[in-house]
Amino acid sequence: MSTSASAPSRATPGRRRLGRAGLLGALALALSGCTYNFENYTGATTQGHQIFKLFQGFDITALAVGVFVWALIFWCILAYRRKNPDHWPRQTRYNMPWEVAYTTIPILIVAVLFGYTVVTENSVDAVAANPSNHMSIQAFQWGWRFTYDNPPGSTRPVTLLSDPNHYATFEIPLNEVTQVDLTTADVIHEFDVPRFDFQRYAQSGIENTFDLTPTQTGTYIGRCAQFCGLHHDLMIFYVKVVQPATFQTWLQSQERSST
Ligand SMILES: [Cu+2]
Numbered sequence: 001m002s003t004s005a006s007a008p009s010r011a012t013p014g015r016r017r018l019g020r021a022g023l024l025g026a027l028a029l030a031l032s033g034c035t036y037n038f039e040n041y042t043g044a045t046t047q048g049h050q051i052f053k054l055f056q057g058f059d060i061t062a063l064a065v066g067v068f069v070w071a072l073i074f075w076c077i078l079a080y081r082r083k084n085p086d087h088w089p090r091q092t093r094y095n096m097p098w099e100v101a102y103t104t105i106p107i108l109i110v111a112v113l114f115g116y117t118v119v120t121e122n123s124v125d126a127v128a129a130n131p132s133n134h135m136s137i138q139a140f141q142w143g144w145r146f147t148y149d150n151p152p153g154s155t156r157p158v159t160l161l162s163d164p165n166h167y168a169t170f171e172i173p174l175n176e177v178t179q180v181d182l183t184t185a186d187v188i189h190e191f192d193v194p195r196f197d198f199q200r201y202a203q204s205g206i207e208n209t210f211d212l213t214p215t216q217t218g219t220y221i222g223r224c225a226q227f228c229g230l231h232h233d234l235m236i237f238y239v240k241v242v243q244p245a246t247f248q249t250w251l252q253s254q255e256r257s258s259t
Pocket of ligand 1: 189
């Protein structure tokens with residue numbers, strides 16, 4: 001079937017160019033198939049979205065550096081593939097402008113990424129002076145206690161318990177600040193909602209305060225992200241982001257059902 005006797009054994013320059021164009025086309029197609037978020041969650045809170053943007057900045061920088069390095073490697077392989085070693089550039093020569101460039105450029109890249117990280121962390125860690133909703137979350141072996149400290153129109157807190165027999169769902173209002181005081185009753189745990197791109201330790205003797213400002217409605221799974229003992233894997237809960245009016249109705253129903 002494929003016994004054409006007249007096929008040339010070496011590729012002509014035209015065929016080579018065609019091959020390179022095909023390779024570039026395939027590469028462009030593969031890259032265009034990449035998702036813009038690089039498989040990260042985009043963050044369903046304003047704080048999480050800032051973390052996502054930070055991930056994105058690191059990913060794009062890493063990709064640009066990687067492509068540049070690969071290009072140099074392949075250029076060397078192709079440009080010098082058939083040269084006689086006698087025709088190679090001198091291997092021990094130095095070039096001061098290049099030495100300075102490849103020392104300062106990486107330092108600048110790291111400095112910019114460091115600065116971007118500090119700015120993002122400060123913004124994510126900032127807490128509002130007057131949050132519209134306030135909660136206390138206590139982690140324990142093996143569950144979580146979610147308490148709404150001062151529900152509007154109520155005289156007492158509302159508490160939900162999550163344990164291995166029942167994974168609780170607590171609600172928070174969309175586009176409003178929910179401030180959380182996180183503590184632990186025993187060992188170190190970690191509050192983790194992957195879709196929020198957010199984790200925070202629950203440490204013995206320390207109250208960690210943070211704000212969550214959800215921007216997308218939905219029900220998101222949360223877990224303990226710090227191995228804390230035998231039933232660590234059962235420390236699951238759900239957080240449901242709803243419209244503020246729905247949240248108020250839900251909170252009042254919780255208060256009534258716990259009387
Ligand atoms: Cu735990």
